[in-house]
Amino acid sequence: MRTKDLSYWLFLAPVLLALTLVVIVPMLLGVYYSFTTWNGIDTGEFVGFQNYIDLFNDQRFMDSLWFTTKFSIVSVILINLIGLSLALLVTGRVRSSKLLRTTFFMPNLIGGLILGFIWQFIFIKVFASVGEIIGMESLQGWLSTTDTGFWGLVILMSWQMAGYIMVIYIAYLEGMPKELLEASEIDGASSFQRFRYVVFPLVAPAFTVSMFLTLSNTFKLYDQNLSLTGGGPYNSTEMVAMEIFKTAFMQNAFAYAQAKAVIFFVIVAIIALVQVYLNKRKEVEM
Amino acid sequence: MKDLKFSKGLVASLMLSAAVLAGCNSGEENASGSEGGGEEEVTVDIFQFKVEFKDQFEDVVALYEEENPNVNIEITTVGGGEDYGAALRSRFASGNEPAIFNIGGPQDVADWKDNLSDLTDTAAAGAALDGTLDGVTVESEVLGLPYNQEGYGFIYNTRLFEEAGIDPASITDFASLEEAVKTLDSKKEELGLESVFAFPGKETWVTGLHLSNTFLAPEFDNNVLTAFDAKTVDFKYADGFKKIVDLQNEYSKQPTVSLDYSQQVEELFSLERVAIIQQGNWAYGSIAGIDPELADNGVGLMPIPVEGIENAGLPVGVPMYWGVNKKADENVVKESKEFLDWLYTSDAGKTAVLEDFKFIPAYEGYDTSKISDPMSKAIYDASESGNTIGWVFMGYPTGWGQDELGANIQKYLSEEASWEEVIDSAKKAWETDRAK
Numbered sequence: 001m002r003t004k005d006l007s008y009w010l011f012l013a014p015v016l017l018a019l020t021l022v023v024i025v026p027m028l029l030g031v032y033y034s035f036t037t038w039n040g041i042d043t044g045e046f047v048g049f050q051n052y053i054d055l056f057n058d059q060r061f062m063d064s065l066w067f068t069t070k071f072s073i074v075s076v077i078l079i080n081l082i083g084l085s086l087a088l089l090v091t092g093r094v095r096s097s098k099l100l101r102t103t104f105f106m107p108n109l110i111g112g113l114i115l116g117f118i119w120q121f122i123f124i125k126v127f128a129s130v131g132e133i134i135g136m137e138s139l140q141g142w143l144s145t146t147d148t149g150f151w152g153l154v155i156l157m158s159w160q161m162a163g164y165i166m167v168i169y170i171a172y173l174e175g176m177p178k179e180l181l182e183a184s185e186i187d188g189a190s191s192f193q194r195f196r197y198v199v200f201p202l203v204a205p206a207f208t209v210s211m212f213l214t215l216s217n218t219f220k221l222y223d224q225n226l227s228l229t230g231g232g233p234y235n236s237t238e239m240v241a242m243e244i245f246k247t248a249f250m251q252n253a254f255a256y257a258q259a260k261a262v263i264f265f266v267i268v269a270i271i272a273l274v275q276v277y278l279n280k281r282k283e284v285e286m
Numbered sequence: 287m288k289d290l291k292f293s294k295g296l297v298a299s300l301m302l303s304a305a306v307l308a309g310c311n312s313g314e315e316n317a318s319g320s321e322g323g324g325e326e327e328v329t330v331d332i333f334q335f336k337v338e339f340k341d342q343f344e345d346v347v348a349l350y351e352e353e354n355p356n357v358n359i360e361i362t363t364v365g366g367g368e369d370y371g372a373a374l375r376s377r378f379a380s381g382n383e384p385a386i387f388n389i390g391g392p393q394d395v396a397d398w399k400d401n402l403s404d405l406t407d408t409a410a411a412g413a414a415l416d417g418t419l420d421g422v423t424v425e426s427e428v429l430g431l432p433y434n435q436e437g438y439g440f441i442y443n444t445r446l447f448e449e450a451g452i453d454p455a456s457i458t459d460f461a462s463l464e465e466a467v468k469t470l471d472s473k474k475e476e477l478g479l480e481s482v483f484a485f486p487g488k489e490t491w492v493t494g495l496h497l498s499n500t501f502l503a504p505e506f507d508n509n510v511l512t513a514f515d516a517k518t519v520d521f522k523y524a525d526g527f528k529k530i531v532d533l534q535n536e537y538s539k540q541p542t543v544s545l546d547y548s549q550q551v552e553e554l555f556s557l558e559r560v561a562i563i564q565q566g567n568w569a570y571g572s573i574a575g576i577d578p579e580l581a582d583n584g585v586g587l588m589p590i591p592v593e594g595i596e597n598a599g600l601p602v603g604v605p606m607y608w609g610v611n612k613k614a615d616e617n618v619v620k621e622s623k624e625f626l627d628w629l630y631t632s633d634a635g636k637t638a639v640l641e642d643f644k645f646i647p648a649y650e651g652y653d654t655s656k657i658s659d660p661m662s663k664a665i666y667d668a669s670e671s672g673n674t675i676g677w678v679f680m681g682y683p684t685g686w687g688q689d690e691l692g693a694n695i696q697k698y699l700s701e702e703a704s705w706e707e708v709i710d711s712a713k714k715a716w717e718t719d720r721a722k
Contacts, residue, residue, distance in 0.1 A: 140541075144541035248372075252371075
């Protein structure tokens with residue numbers, strides 16, 4: 001390998017430059033703003049940790065954080081379960097597996113905002129009509145309560161992301177050495193044992209990737225939240241990203257929102273790093 | 287050979303960086319080129335929010351540019367209330383400041399004060415109707431010019447009222463309204479109604495801003511600045527407020543918490559499946575899009591009754607103002623003022639405002655017989671006769687109306703909070719916000 005000479009840095013320069021300009025500088029600026037009374041127009045005065053102190057007494061922020069956590073846990077489990085099941089299905093001996101793969105992946109190609117509106121229609125109109133026909137009261141008035149809003153978001157998110165996660169699992173499942181499976185078969189392992197002791201450890205790297213993607217995506221969710229429930233009813237289905245946005249642009253508390261964003265960033269970073277670290281330990285080296 | 291490869295890479299990367307930098311450069315040159323191109327030419331950048339009239343506005347501006355070849359007007363439209371505020375802030379932050387932009391109520395004026403030029407000496411400011419400049423006047427300086435006037439109330443279907451035998455003129459207080467609603471409700475089947483009202487609890491601006499305004503305006507003397515300066519809010523008419531919310535909710539299609547504007551106006555009212563909705567003249571376009579006949583001849587607008595006040599008028603106000611950037615070039619400021627004057631006080635401008643934009647003018651000297659839709663007519667008549675109540679919601683603490691009160695009304699509608707809790711929490715939030 002070549003030592004890190006001039007050309008090494010030259011090739012790296014465009015990326016470093018872009019990263020500094022669009023990620024690192026704005027982030028440092030943001031952290032600075034969170035210590036001021038910035039209102040989006042002038043920087044205002046320096047107030048130290050005041051915004052951070054206020055934030056821990058902010059019931060609404062805490063509520064949204066809790067709602068986001070619940071949502072993430074449920075979605076991560078569901079998306080990975082469904083994604084893995086779909087992957088197993090289409091890598092098995094199904095005839096139209098190519099077609100199925102495409103179909104399962106398709107929801108991911110539609111933008112989150114539009115998906116939100118489509119599902120809003122399904123939950124409010126289609127559910128209500130179907131409920132009327134089959135006489136199920138529980139299908140009425142979806143999205144008008146906190147619970148149905150929550151499950152609405154979970155369903156939407158699972159439906160959208162499962163196909164994407166499926167692709168990742170497929171890649172690992174197909175890359176699995178056939179001789180290992182054959183060997184386990186000859187040794188007399190049942191299909192469950194084969195999955196649990198051979199397939200599972202081998203696709204563990206896929207778990208690391210998929211969990212990371214789903215976790216960070218569900219935690220930072222904004223557009224689906226906005227178009228599906230808009231945080232309603234009474235802001236009870238409002239996730240952190242949306243809460244921060246509203247603090248900034250509806251209450252004009254830009255510096256305060258920035259402080260929330262910094263805290264949010266720290267939380268997401270910690271969770272993601274811990275998760276990757278834990279998953280990495282479970283992976284086996286081939 | 288190896289060296290050659292290395293230098294090739296070096297050259298490639300250098301060229302790449304050069305290309306990137308050149309890209310930045312040429313962009314800047316172009317921008318400054320268009321400004322300094324012709325010596326006489328002045329470019330006025332307009333950054334406005336009203337998507338609905340973008341096309342008509344651009345046509346009118348083209349007409350103005352034809353008459354004034356030395357003025358070049360660039361329009362950028364970013365729609366929807368909250369997005370606009372964010373977009374405007376980023377325009378200013380980026381240094382690419384517009385010459386003319388929009389401001390809402392007193393809070394916007396306070397935020398942008400350093401960037402707003404004094405418009406007191408413009409002809410348009412002189413022609414503005416009484417009271418329309420209240421919200422943008424600071425120390426006798428007029429800092430904004432009204433777009434237009436808008437108003438809201440209960441929009442009702444005249445045919446259905448007639449068939450049910452109700453005279454809208456007889457509805458003057460809460461009792462008579464309740465009476466009429468009950469009559470309509472009992473005849474639901476024959477009239478083909480799904481319900482009497484469609485109450486859009488999801489739209490917190492309908493409940494938290496507009497409806498609450500009806501009951502808070504008397505408390506603040508109908509003056510937006512009184513509301514803006516008020517340290518506390520009493521909710522003197524909280525009971526009347528509750529009654530109207532309850533009435534609309536009880537006789538509405540359920541669940542009201544997730545009922546939105548398009549369901550309310552387009553699906554239910556325009557298809558004549560409900561008889562009354564709480565909306566304003568802006569709904570004309572939505573109704574006309576589905577049933578133009580209904581929009582032009584089949585609807586009426588009546589005030590929302592406030593218990594304890596006789597003959598409460600229609601709430602009429604100015605939704606948005608034009609501001610001129612003080613920090614722009616002197617020439618640009620001058621041309622900007624001239625353009626706004628032309629738009630609202632010249633004959634060609636007036637015709638456009640009335641007939642193309644379909645605005646309810648906030649200025650005198652208009653031939654108002656040209657206002658065609660019945661709701662706008664009712665609003666203009668009310669504002670001329672002075673029987674209106676003000677729009678104090680522009681002076682609410684930022685976010686209070688929608689995010690606090692509106693959200694809490696949703697809570698009330700979901701039976702998660704009592705009315706007292708809603709009012710108490712709203713009062714408290716007002717005080718904490720104003721104590722800052």
